[in-house]
Amino acid sequence: MFSLKDAPTTASTLFSAYASFAASMMLVRSMADQLIPRQLHSYIYSSLSYLFTPLSPHLTLIIDEHSGMTRNQVYDAAELYLRTKISPLTERLRVSKTPRKKTISISIDQGQQVNDTFDNVKLTWRYVCSSDQRSESQNHSLRSHNNNNNQSSEKRCFELTFHKKHKDKVVDFYLPHVFAQANAIKQKEKVVKLYTRDPCLGDDENGMGSSIWGSVNLEHPATFETMAMEPELKRAIVEDMDRFVKRREFYKKVGKAWKRGYLLYGPPGTGKSSLIAAMANYLKFDVYDLELTSIHSNYDLRRILLSTTNRSILVIEDIDCSLEMHDRQFDEQQHFVHQQQSNNRLTLSGLLNFIDGLWSSCGDERIIVFTTNHKDRLDPALLRPGRMDIHIHMSYCTTSGFRILGSNYLGFHGDNHHHRLWGEIEGLIESAKVTPAEVAEELMKSDDVDVDVALDRLANFLKHNKVENDETEEEANKIENQEAKRQKMDDHNVNKIGGGGFGRGKGRPMQQ
Numbered sequence: 266m267f268s269l270k271d272a273p274t275t276a277s278t279l280f281s282a283y284a285s286f287a288a289s290m291m292l293v294r295s296m297a298d299q300l301i302p303r304q305l306h307s308y309i310y311s312s313l314s315y316l317f318t319p320l321s322p323h324l325t326l327i328i329d330e331h332s333g334m335t336r337n338q339v340y341d342a343a344e345l346y347l348r349t350k351i352s353p354l355t356e357r358l359r360v361s362k363t364p365r366k367k368t369i370s371i372s373i374d375q376g377q378q379v380n381d382t383f384d385n386v387k388l389t390w391r392y393v394c395s396s397d398q399r400s401e402s403q404n405h406s407l408r409s410h411n412n413n414n415n416q417s418s419e420k421r422c423f424e425l426t427f428h429k430k431h432k433d434k435v436v437d438f439y440l441p442h443v444f445a446q447a448n449a450i451k452q453k454e455k456v457v458k459l460y461t462r463d464p465c466l467g468d469d470e471n472g473m474g475s476s477i478w479g480s481v482n483l484e485h486p487a488t489f490e491t492m493a494m495e496p497e498l499k500r501a502i503v504e505d506m507d508r509f510v511k512r513r514e515f516y517k518k519v520g521k522a523w524k525r526g527y528l529l530y531g532p533p534g535t536g537k538s539s540l541i542a543a544m545a546n547y548l549k550f551d552v553y554d555l556e557l558t559s560i561h562s563n564y565d566l567r568r569i570l571l572s573t574t575n576r577s578i579l580v581i582e583d584i585d586c587s588l589e590m591h592d593r594q595f596d597e598q599q600h601f602v603h604q605q606q607s608n609n610r611l612t613l614s615g616l617l618n619f620i621d622g623l624w625s626s627c628g629d630e631r632i633i634v635f636t637t638n639h640k641d642r643l644d645p646a647l648l649r650p651g652r653m654d655i656h657i658h659m660s661y662c663t664t665s666g667f668r669i670l671g672s673n674y675l676g677f678h679g680d681n682h683h684h685r686l687w688g689e690i691e692g693l694i695e696s697a698k699v700t701p702a703e704v705a706e707e708l709m710k711s712d713d714v715d716v717d718v719a720l721d722r723l724a725n726f727l728k729h730n731k732v733e734n735d736e737t738e739e740e741a742n743k744i745e746n747q748e749a750k751r752q753k754m755d756d757h758n759v760n761k762i763g764g765g766g767f768g769r770g771k772g773r774p775m776q777q
């Protein structure tokens with residue numbers, strides 16, 4: 266065996282000593298290669314290299330874009346979250362926008378680093394792209410999955426580095442924080458959709474699914490700020506919705522389906538449809554506009570409702586005239602006799618049963634809105650307590666409603682309320698019984714809105730309506746008085762004939 270101790274220290278001996286050492290190492294390595302099973306080679310070499318590399322105090326988590334064949338949700342959350350953490354020092358950013366999105370998204374480019382701090386823990390994110398080593402078959406299936414030929418061969422991941430001692434804090438608290446923030450961003454950026462039944466589209470081969478509904482982006486600009494309504498009513502609706510979306514656990518605890526029903530009633534043009542849009546924009550819930558006249562049976566209804574998604578608003582407008590809905594009691598009596606027939610037509614009880622039962626138990630965070638111009642014509646089954654949780658009366662334009670429209674349409678704020686016509690209009694607005702739609706129309710009539718002209722026109726419109734209302738009211742009073750007189754005469758005669766027998770109330774008609 267070679268020994269350095271006895272060797273003379275000349276250059277040539279040093280060289281021959283090194284050569285001999287290298288030769289011995291090669292011999293040892295080739296013996297090891299032969300004696301140690303092949304599978305253990307890489308393990309042993311990496312363990313040896315680990316022993317000779319200084320220990321790093323840092324830990325790096327690798328967050329791949331895909332987990333197997335599906336997307337890695339941690340990656341998606343990180344991508345959204347890191348958009349909010351881009352610092353002015355970042356040198357390269359990626360910018361994109363898809364037709365479905367309203368905003369431009371900015372994300373970090375490969376190799377770029379983003380620093381973050383969470384509960385005094387310093388973290389560094391790095392975005393890494395490399396060419397994918399996966400087999401061609403895997404790439405192929407990913408390609409078809411992503412429908413994105415150029416990018417599928419690229420392997421993308423985030424590397425999250427921090428001090429090892431914070432591992433638990435990062436996994437248990439920081440990553441959930443990243444998820445929560447990403448969800449909030451997603452929610453904010455969500456484009457609300459309006460789904461309507463498209464008769465031109467057939468069902469898919471299962472007879473179910475998205476083809477039942479066609480969708481467009483809900484571009485309705487109504488918000489609670491633009492709605493001309495009493496401020497207290499607006500506040501009450503917003504608070505009610507806020508409470509509703511926060512109460513997942515509560516609904517579970519009390520065993521109630523997580524749904525909420527609103528009945529909006531009032532004359533045409535008072536903002537019922539606008540309010541639905543404002544609700545959808547506020548909650549970022551998609552809207553399913555259900556036209557009952559296009560549905561022919563309870564079976565169809567069930568199928569259509571089952572294909573709606575959670576966190577959505579189901580709207581049935583003009584419920585009183587959508588259908589000749591049968592009285593619920595009548596329908597229940599007939600149910601046993603004509604069960605088959607009942608499935609072949611759409612009935613009020615079919616709708617109510619479904620909303621109360623099946624539909625509400627298989628979905629979460631559902632809102633249902635019925636609208637009507639005539640609440641008095643609705644079937645009592647629809648109005649009974651517990652069915653529609655909140656009844657909202659959309660009324661003619663009030664003073665505060667006019668203030669909101671004035672500020673929206675004419676840019677009136679603060680001092681502008683001192684306009685010479687303002688007081689006159691406020692004095693007329695409630696007695697003129699005009700709808701917010703009519704007021705909005707008057708304010709928008711000229712192309713370039715001249716405030717004087719617009720208010721002048723509105724004042725005249727209100728005066729004209731008030732005169733008409735007064736005349737109609739006079740006429741109605743006259744008829745009412747005549748009616749009352751006639752009634753009095755009838756009652757007089759009835760009392761004479763019936764004599765109030767069998768406990769009938771005095772003055773009640775006999776046929777009752």
Ligand SMILES: Nc1ncnc2c1ncn2[C@@H]1O[C@H](COP(=O)(O)OP(=O)(O)OP(=O)(O)O)[C@@H](O)[C@H]1O
Nearest residue numbers: 491492493532533534535536537538539701702705
């Ligand atoms: N309360 C309101 N606040 C703000 N704008 C309103 C309001 N009511 C009506 N408008 C305006 O009038 C237009 C028509 O209103 P909308 O369609 O919401 O009324 P509606 O009550 O649904 O009527 P209908 O009973 O005929 O369906 C809206 O696009 C909006 O511009």
Ligand SMILES: [Mg+2]
Nearest residue numbers: 537538539582
């Ligand atoms: Mg409407």
